[in-house]
Structures are given as C-alpha cells and as structure tokens.
Amino acid sequence: MNLAFRDIRHNLGRFVLTCFGLSLLLGVVLSMIGIYRGLVEDALTLARSPQADIWVVESDSRGPFAESSRIPGDTREAIARLYGVSAAGAITYQSVETKYGAKKLRLYVVGYELDRLGGPDKIVAGRSIVRSHYEMVADRRSDLSLGDRVPLGRNMFTVVGLTENRVASSGDPVVYLSLRDSQELQFELAPPAARREMARDEGVPGINTVNTVIARVSPNVEPDLVAKAARQWKHLAAMTQMEQEIILTRSVVERARKQIGLFTAILLTVSTVIIALIIYTMTMDKLREIATLKLIGAPDHTIIGLIIQQALAMGTIGFAFGALFISSVKDYFPRRVILQPDDGLALAVAVLLVCILASALGVRLALKVDPGEALKG
C-alpha cells in the first residue's frame, strides 16, 4: 500500500497547487539556463555565420566584436593573395537606432561585399541583396517584413530578404547591407561636417574603411599559418575562428554569463529552501498520523518513504510542468532562450537531489515524533 500516493490523492487540490507554485519556480530556473545558453549562442552566431577560418583586424586589437577595429578597405585584396586563402571578404559592423513608423528599432548592421564572404548564410524568405544600393536583408526578430522601407542614415532601405535567429551579442537583430551602403552609413560625414572639412582645406575623408576582413582557407592548410602570415603586416592583427570564439565567450559575454550563472545558483538554493519548507509543513500537518503509524507498528522506512516519495513526486511534477510552461512561452522572451535536452536532464537530476536533500528536515521531524502523541486528545 503506497501511503504517499494515497495521501496525495486525498489532498489532490492542495498538492496540485503546491506543484504549480513549484513549477513556476523551476520554470524560472530553467529559463535562466536557457537565457544563458541563448546569450552564448547569440554571441557566437554572428561570428560563426560567415564560416570563416581567419579574422584580420586592426593591429593590437581584439576586434571586431570585443574592441573597435578599422583597417583599409583594400586589405581584403592583400589577404586574398595569401597562400592557402580560398576566399575573403571585407565586413563592417555597427549598431544603429532608427524609427520605423511609431516604433524605435535597434539594429546591428553588417555590411558585406556582395558575392563575397560575410553575407547572410541562409535566407528564409525573399532573396539576397543583388543591387549595390538601398537593399537590406533583415532578421525576423526585427519584426520587419519583405518590402518594408526603413530609414538608415540619410537613405531608405527596402527589405528584400529575411533571416532567422541572426542577432548580435547584445540581442539586437542583424540587418545586412551592401558594403558600400554600410560604409556610407558608418564613415560618411554629414553634409554640414563635410562642408566644414572642405572649408578648412582638409578635404573630405575617404570612407573605404572596414572593420575586419575574414578569410576561408583551403583544405589541408592550417589556419594558424595563414594568420601568422597576415600578422607580418604591422598594421594588422589576425586570429583564427577558434580564437575569435574564445574572445566572444570569455570577454564579450563573460560578465553576463557569470551574472546569470550566479542568479541560477541562487534560484536553485531558493528552490531548495522552499521545497524543504513545503515538505516540512506537509510533515507537520501529518504528525498525528505519523504518531499513529508508529504506534500501530510501522517501521521508520515506511514513514521515511512516505515523506521522500511525496517530495520526489512534487519535484518531478513541478519540474515537468515548469519545463512545459517555459517551452511554450520561450519564444515570447525578448532574447533567445535555448532549452537543451542535456540542460533539462541535468536540472531534473538536480531537482530530484534537492528534493531528497530538502526532505531531510521533514524526515528528521517525523523520526522524532513520539508514538504516544497518538494517544493525546
């Protein structure tokens, strides 16, 4: 006879309500882990999408994501001529804020040379940019649709294609422009400033600058060797894809990663305390029944089983509801929430351990109950 099950069935409403509360708490824990995964994934997405092997940036810089980097626009041609390089592309990156209708849009602009490395790797609707001016490919997270016309700088851009899940480490959706458009957006002076420069006989500064040049190397060529060759130009620094990813995860999102990790640990601790309190209270409510059980001869393991089985049932149901809840609402979060089966499994095991740990208080209380309490009025 399973006493835990019978007790749960008898107090089903209260048990379900308790599980619901716990599921919200565990759902928050799971969402924090998902946010953490999303943060790392977002940070890496932009660096991974061009499928580059080498990143060439300004010397003494860890750009283009961790630090700013500016290099001459013709660097791409020099890199493309290095031994082992099969393809190269010049890219600009910048954050912009614009208004679209009544809505404020924060976008991360990637400028790339059409038909070279650095453009969107997958278009889910529409087409790629084919005209050299005033077309853009936007990510769906920007809420832009095909045909929308968005003002960026002094020009209007038409959305001709859509990507999915292309965001910057800040969470801003990515839009792709042609390199020329993005250079104008980033480096071209506003007319009054240009007139002032011309009046000073300084001339209007050129805009043929990029933030990075990426390169793909041929099979059987070590990216390290190509990077080493690129570093021989004193005005350039070069790193492999692996090194760029390490910079992104260890530097760009490190604080956010630690913050979320710590918050998740605190939430798990709070969950442990709350589960312990719930189980303790449930045990307190059953002291007379426990005393009666002891009096009629129930061994300790029967009573411990009653408490631990209820705790495990509560944890399992709470976790299942929590996971279901977060899975169904994760797409409504402003930033990406990635729920991985491994993380879910690890949290499920942690919750079961927490339940057993949290039962200790209740078990201790139950074992101390004097069977004589059953005889008291």
Add this chain to the structure above:
Amino acid sequence: MSLNGSHTLVEARGISKYFGEGDARVDALREVSLKVYPGQVVGLLGPSGSGKTTLLNVFGCIVEPNTGWMSLDGEVVYDEGWLRSDLRRLRLEKIGFIFQFHNLLPFLNCVDNVAIVLSLAGFSTTQAKQRSVELLEYLEVEHRKDAFPAQLSGGEAQRVAIARALANRPRIILADEPTAALDSARAGIVMDLLRKVAIDQNAAILAVTHDEKIYDRFDRIFHLRDGYLDIEQERGVTEMTQD
C-alpha cells in the same frame, strides 16, 4: 498465578515511572503490579494525573518504566530495561490500540485503514483487504468500507478503529477512552463489541476511562491514585489477581 489455568496476557511487577528530576520530579507510577488474563475486559480508572495513561503507554511499550518487570502474552519484555529493541514490531504483533478519537488515517478509506496493519505485518494486498472486509463485517460496518474517516459518524469511526486494532489478531488490546466521544447507546455497543472480541479471540482488553456509564461493562476495575494502584474491584467474572 493463573486464572483457570491460562497464562497471563499482561503481567506487571513493581513498575515505577517518574518524569523530571529533583524538585521537578513527578512520580507517575509507583510500584504498580497487576495481572490480566485472557478474555477479560479491564478498566483503568482514576482522576486526572493519577497515572492511567502512563500505565497504558507502558503496556503499549511507548514509555519505558524506570524500574520493574513486565511480560506481554507470556514474553518478558521489560526487566529493568527493555529486552527487545524492535518495540514497534512487538506492538504490531501483540498489541492493538483503540484511541479516544479513533485516529484513523484520513487519507485511507475504511478498508485500507484496517488493511494497513496487515500490510505492515507482511500480508499481501489481497489477503489484507479480504481480512479487513471480514473484520468490518464482524463489526457491522462493512457498508461503509469505501468511505473515508471524515465521512463516518463517531460510532462508525470507532468501529473501524476497533477493526484496525483487531486486524493482526492481537492478544492484548489497549483502549484509551474508547467511548468518550460517543453517546450512551453507542458507548454500550462499543463495549459490547469489545467484550465479544475478548471472548472470541481470547484476548485481554485494558481500557482507560472516565466514562461512568460503562463501569458496569468491565470484568475488573483498577483504580489508580497518585501513581499507586489503589483499589481493585472484581465484578464476579474473575478472581482477584493482584499479588
């Protein structure tokens, strides 16, 4: 000493129990000796604080005496210390308890409240349920077998509690104010049931009570006062047994 040749079911010699130390010491039981034989329904009477419940707890192996000797169903269980470590098992095998407020487990229905004792004793679920239903029939409450304690009247709940106390066929049944929550008519029915059980199962029933309306239902009555076994009344069925 024996009654009609049968061995004692409960025998206590010089049982003393005190609580606290020094000035705070309270002597709950002082040199109590008594014998109870099979088939007897025995009442433990006395004012509040006289030691009735403590004596019942000692017989139930819930409270350990400070001195004395005690045997239950022919087995010496206490001799200046417990002689068995598995007192819960001893209770399960030899003793049935009936409480003032029935103490049925609220999350089990009537059958399961009785069957749990048998499950703990190692019976299979089918056997436990079968015997439980038989007991509920014996106590004329089988029509409520699927009801939960909260759905029972006081008399029905007490009958189910008696069925639970009898489930494992104990030879000793300890009852703490078994009729306190019942009116006169139901109290009489419960006492008649206990007498029937004592006779049918050749068991001994020890009941602590303040309920004067059931005094005439006991074979013997022990009066306790300030921890002493003060007076013993015999009601014609048995002979005096106190040493």
